[in-house]
Amino acid sequence: MRREAERLRARIDGAGAEEERIRADCVLDAADAGSVDEAVRALRAETRAAKEQREQVLATLSRLEEGTFGVCARCGAPIGEERMAALPHTRLCIACRRAEESAG
Ligand SMILES: [Zn+2]
Structure with a gap:
């Protein structure tokens, strides 16, 4: 459970760099701007989902620690x-x- 929270954390932290990489590709191929926007949107949705998942995992961890799980x-x-x-x-x-x- 603790490891899952760390894994999600790494994914959230990596999302900024990933978005920059996608945008850098955009400069190389301006015609592809639409699909880059789409990729950035998908990445953001994924990051948001990872954040929500992480919050749930952390909440579960704290309930385990409190004995209220x-x-x-x-x-x-x-x-x-x-x-x-x-x-x-x-x-x-x-x-x-x-x-x-x-x-x-
Ligand atoms: Zn109840």
Whole structure:
């Protein structure tokens, strides 16, 4: 889990350099500017996803350290092994998840 956070961190840190590299290619082939924009957009979406994933991993780590992992953040009930296996980053039991969803 800790290693996963580090891996995601490296990917986020590398994204800036990766974007520069894509833009440098753009200078070599101006006709390709559209596809470069597309590549930059895709990279940014990927980086955003990696950041979100990293936040979830870090949140999971801190809950593991606090001993609240697998316990609902809202009602304190055990989340359940099956639900944790399906959604390892979840912080709510299924009843609270549904309550939050219907509350909008
Ligand atoms: Zn709950």
